[in-house]
Amino acid sequence: MRTTCRGRRSNRASPNSFSRAWCLARDGDAEAALRRYDRMRRPAVNAIVLANRDLGPEETIARAEEHGGELPLGQAEEIATRYQRLAGAAVTQVNAHGPCHRR
Incomplete structure (x- = not known):
């Protein structure tokens, strides 16, 4: 199932909103917080x-098209996991750190 651009943007909006709110709560000055x-x-x-x-995130679809169908077992999950880690959205990353975690 393909995610629309709007869906991907809204998925990123929540962590970004939490991060901005955390910064604003921590710094009394809005300019410093931003x-x-x-x-x-x-x-x-x-x-x-x-x-x-x-x-x-479209790599899975492109690789499947190149392969001529479904990817070998585990390859799609490997691609998705790599992108989730890059985006900071892997379950372990999200659970280990709040939205304000600095890399």
Whole structure:
């Protein structure tokens, strides 16, 4: 099942909102809070942008088309897991750190 662009954006919106709220709660000054948020999120966001320029989450579909059908057992999961880790969305990453975790 393909996720729409709108769905992917909304999936990222919640962690970003939590991170901004945490920064605003921690810093009394909104400008300082947004600078902190930018320092926290920029490395992760840059990595995702670069990965998306390649194939990003669509890599599974592209590899299946190249393969002529379903991918060998485990290959699709490996691709998805690699992208989840890059995006900071792997279950262990999410459970280990709050939305304000700095990489």
